[in-house]
Amino acid sequence: MSYQKNNLSIIINQSIENINEIHLGRESALANCRKSIQKSSSSIRASHRNQFDEALTLANESKESLEKAKEALKKFHLNINTVFFLDTEKEFCEAMLVYSFLSESNIPTPEDLQVTVSSYLKGLAEASSELRRTSLDSxxxxxxxxxxxxxxxxxxxxxxxxxxxxxxxxxxGLRRTTDQLRSVVERTRGDVTLSLDRKKLENQLENLKETLKNS
Structure with missing residues (x-):
């Protein structure tokens, strides 16, 4: 019995060490994911300011943190398809695609970005939503x-x-993200159409004023 108890103590102590290593790996991945998301957000803001060199630099820094998170998860055989990691991938994709749209650069593929297809597609949807801001600014x-x-x-x-x-x-969850994008598109269409109609009316009034002035 004493022999079994000693064996169990060894097993438990080793298990605690293993769990602690897994915990540290997960915490490292979370920290790098948070850093990656922050860099992605900053990159998107830089793209909206037409500061494309800065936007690309920030997006690359986001990618570096994303890779560190991936390595931390793989090292301890943790699931890289965990929600917080895939959300970080999506944010990175969004940053790169906003940059591509606004700088009129070539649109990268999922293979170029080394991300999952689902993260890429959801990032594409959210990057497209960001164009509403650019459209309204225009x-x-x-x-x-x-x-x-x-x-x-x-x-x-x-x-x-x-x-x-x-x-x-x-x-x-791509369908839900696409439905949200469709709603943004319809609101933007209404804003653009209203603005174009108002501009057309202003031009007609201006032409009428000129006609009356010259008559």
């Missing part, structure tokens, strides 16, 4: 053509994402 600057251009991109992305018809368990 309206405020009276650049209606640019506003309409970004609305067109948003609409095209939504149409493409809606062709993906698989269970939510496979796509990681």
């Amino acid at each position: 309206i405020r600057k009276s650049n209606y053509e640019l506003a309409d251009k970004y609305l067109g991109i948003m609409n095209e992305v939504t149409d493409l994402l809606e062709t993906i018809d698989f269970p939510e368990a496979v796509t990681g």
